[in-house]
Amino acid sequence: MTTNALMPTYARLPVTFVKGEGAILWDNEGKSYLDALAGIAVCNIGHARREVAEAICEQAHTLVHTSNLYNIPNQAALGEKLCALSGMEQVFIANSGAEANEAAIKLARFYGNQKGVALPTIVVMSNAFHGRTLATVTATGNPKAQAGFAPLVQGFIRVEYGNADAVAALDDPNIVAVLVEPIQGEGGIRIPDADYLPRLRALCDERGWLLMLDEIQAGLCRTGKWFAFQHSGIKPDVMTLAKALGNGMPIGACLVAGKATGLFGPGNHGSTFGGNPLACRAALTVLEVMEREQLAERAVEMGDYLLAGFKTSLAEVKGVKAIRGKGLMLGIELERECGELVKQALAQGLLINVTAGNVIRLLPPLVLSKAQADQIITTVTGLVTAFK
Numbered sequence: 001m002t003t004n005a006l007m008p009t010y011a012r013l014p015v016t017f018v019k020g021e022g023a024i025l026w027d028n029e030g031k032s033y034l035d036a037l038a039g040i041a042v043c044n045i046g047h048a049r050r051e052v053a054e055a056i057c058e059q060a061h062t063l064v065h066t067s068n069l070y071n072i073p074n075q076a077a078l079g080e081k082l083c084a085l086s087g088m089e090q091v092f093i094a095n096s097g098a099e100a101n102e103a104a105i106k107l108a109r110f111y112g113n114q115k116g117v118a119l120p121t122i123v124v125m126s127n128a129f130h131g132r133t134l135a136t137v138t139a140t141g142n143p144k145a146q147a148g149f150a151p152l153v154q155g156f157i158r159v160e161y162g163n164a165d166a167v168a169a170l171d172d173p174n175i176v177a178v179l180v181e182p183i184q185g186e187g188g189i190r191i192p193d194a195d196y197l198p199r200l201r202a203l204c205d206e207r208g209w210l211l212m213l214d215e216i217q218a219g220l221c222r223t224g225k226w227f228a229f230q231h232s233g234i235k236p237d238v239m240t241l242a243k244a245l246g247n248g249m250p251i252g253a254c255l256v257a258g259k260a261t262g263l264f265g266p267g268n269h270g271s272t273f274g275g276n277p278l279a280c281r282a283a284l285t286v287l288e289v290m291e292r293e294q295l296a297e298r299a300v301e302m303g304d305y306l307l308a309g310f311k312t313s314l315a316e317v318k319g320v321k322a323i324r325g326k327g328l329m330l331g332i333e334l335e336r337e338c339g340e341l342v343k344q345a346l347a348q349g350l351l352i353n354v355t356a357g358n359v360i361r362l363l364p365p366l367v368l369s370k371a372q373a374d375q376i377i378t379t380v381t382g383l384v385t386a387f388k
């Protein structure tokens with residue numbers, strides 16, 4: 001059903017899904033689709049997971065919401081679990097990715113103001129995506145997302161993504177933090193060199209800046225580790241999560257360690273819904289399933305399989321510029337804009353996405369089967385081959 005009652009903020013595809021299971025969705029005419037996008041890296045453990053459905057149901061029948069005026073055991077348990085998995089020390093629970101990043105941005109400013117910095121400034125990257133609130137859209141490196149929203153928020157400096165020298169060259173006493181995605185998602189599945197994060201870590205240590213990693217898309221087993229920073233042997237001062245944390249239940253988190261720990265006290269930040277018993281119960285269940293089913297390992301296995309498959313199947317195909325991936329975060333960059341492939345894939349029962357204009361983005365559920373991976377390779381290869 002379409003309606004004029006909604007602000008037309010999304011260019012929606014003409015399809016209506018009514019049911020899901022694992023990596024499959026069904027539309028309102030009974031047609032099935034293989035989902036190679038997972039609601040943009042959200043449904044990592046598959047659609048309509050029984051464990052999450054049961055946990056949500058039970059919690060909804062018991063207690064949905066109280067308030068952060070009181071203790072919330074599920075929130076405390078989720079905080080402990082996230083710290084144990086990441087090595088971070090404290091967590092603030094929010095409702096979305098943008099809100100988790102807002103917490104990180106406020107934290108960096110708080111840190112800077114405590115140090116007596118005149119205009120606390122955060123270094124952000126070209127092609128970054130951090131959300132749609134005013135501060136996070138300012139941090140986002142996409143002029144289209146920012147167009148029409150002047151005046152944007154002050155206190156950000158942008159440099160080229162993947163270029164640690166560009167960060168090293170900055171000489172501004174107002175800088176207090178670097179905010180960066182370990183792998184850029186919306187920006188086109190850009191994977192920086194292996195020494196990028198270690199070099200940013202060293203620079204931040206040297207200069208007393210906070211290293212803030214936006215793991216909202218890359219985190220939670222997608223790249224083959226619980227968190228993408230764990231590939232590089234460093235630890236951030238601040239990390240943000242959202243997308244897959246609730247497998248579709250809205251929840252986000254801002255985690256801190258080291259010099260970012262203990263900054264916020266009572267009254268410094270808050271949220272009415274953030275960390276309520278229902279959302280935290282869903283997230284706890286998601287983490288349990290990821291752990292029990294070893295979905296990080298599965299992401300490596302299936303990601304390597306897809307990457308190798310595409311490198312073979314697309315080897316001789318004209319117009320393919322690059323094929324890259326880490327775990328189940330994959331991008332196929334074409335030489336020209338290819339947005340129309342999304343509709344063509346949909347017609348063939350496959351959900352994909354095109355980002356940055358010319359990059360086919362694949363973010364399937366981590367529970368994908370080999371047969372489903374083969375179907376993705378066959379369909380995408382066919383579409384790219386026919387794309388002239």
Ligand SMILES: *Cc1c(COP(=O)(O)O)cnc(C)c1O
Pocket residue numbers: 096097098099101129130131132181185186214215216217218242243
């Ligand atoms: C999706 C995303 C966000 C924004 O999350 P919302 O929940 O849509 O606010 C921020 N950063 C990254 C890297 C993302 O992929």
